[in-house]
Amino acid sequence: MEQTRREKRRAFKQFINQNAADLPIKEHGGLRIVSFERDGKFDYDLYREVQTRGNKYKLDWQWVPHEHIELLAGHLLSIGLTPKFGLCHGTRQGFEQRWFREHLPGQPKVIGTEISDTAEDFPDTIQWDFHEVKPEWIGATDFIYSNSWDHSYDPVKALAAWISCLTPGGALLLDHAQDFLPDQVSTLDPCGISEEGLVTLLNTEFGHEGGVTGVLQGGKRKRESIRTIVYRKNDHL
Numbered sequence: 156m157e158q159t160r161r162e163k164r165r166a167f168k169q170f171i172n173q174n175a176a177d178l179p180i181k182e183h184g185g186l187r188i189v190s191f192e193r194d195g196k197f198d199y200d201l202y203r204e205v206q207t208r209g210n211k212y213k214l215d216w217q218w219v220p221h222e223h224i225e226l227l228a229g230h231l232l233s234i235g236l237t238p239k240f241g242l243c244h245g246t247r248q249g250f251e252q253r254w255f256r257e258h259l260p261g262q263p264k265v266i267g268t269e270i271s272d273t274a275e276d277f278p279d280t281i282q283w284d285f286h287e288v289k290p291e292w293i294g295a296t297d298f299i300y301s302n303s304w305d306h307s308y309d310p311v312k313a314l315a316a317w318i319s320c321l322t323p324g325g326a327l328l329l330d331h332a333q334d335f336l337p338d339q340v341s342t343l344d345p346c347g348i349s350e351e352g353l354v355t356l357l358n359t360e361f362g363h364e365g366g367v368t369g370v371l372q373g374g375k376r377k378r379e380s381i382r383t384i385v386y387r388k389n390d391h392l
């Protein structure tokens with residue numbers, strides 16, 4: 156029999172309590188991160204298991220609203236981009252890649268990554284850990300969007316990977332909201348930083364390759380504001 160949402164939540168919490176209750180929290184450069192290190196070793200299998208179980212327990216939840224993606228597609232056009240290829244990272248049911256394609260001219264190819272094996276149930280979604288890149292994405296991706304970067308075990312690694320994929324002049328769009336603040340970190344959402352902190356991190360770690368060009372007022376999700384940090388790669392590398 157299908158589990159209710161409450162039962163799924165209880166099962167997920169039980170897994171966390173039994174397997175990941177004692178993970179240390181690390182803070183540096185404005186970031187606050189639940190570390191999956193045990194005895195000095197990174198436990199990738201545990202990270203993946205937590206994310207996959209979290210994905211399954213929330214599979215029918217939708218974080219980003221359609222209007223927000225429509226607004227971001229409009230922004231890409233307003234800055235002169237006519238994307239042929241885009242990536243969305245951490246996409247669960249795959250709606251954001253569909254909405255970008257709908258609102259961009261020529262229905263460009265937009266692929267979503269998802270760490271969970273549920274990826275195969277959704278169109279244009281591949282099962283893939285967003286900390287890694289496919290060789291064919293490097294320097295070939297006109298835009299990258301994510302509202303899931305707070306699920307990263309190492310956001311500087313993830314951002315470096317994503318920026319390596321951008322075309323010259325390409326744009327990285329990172330949503331920020333209340334959920335992404337340092338005091339909101341959990342085992343499932345292991346990383347948090349303030350909006351200003353994320354802007355500073357992008358400009359200091361990746362300022363040699365590009366920079367933050369602005370922060371968009373991206374409308375609301377329920378009653379919460381979504382803001383989107385736009386980083387553009389230099390077009391004269």
Ligand SMILES: C[S@@+](CC[C@H](N)C(=O)[O-])C[C@H]1O[C@@H](n2cnc3c(N)ncnc32)[C@H](O)[C@@H]1O
Nearest residue numbers: 210217218219245246247269270284285303306
């Ligand atoms: C907060 S949900 C957001 C889902 C979707 N973007 C939305 O707006 O509803 C985060 C998603 O990212 C996925 N995820 C977590 N870590 C990931 C990783 N390292 N690589 C790819 N996907 C990941 C989770 O499984 C989950 O489906």
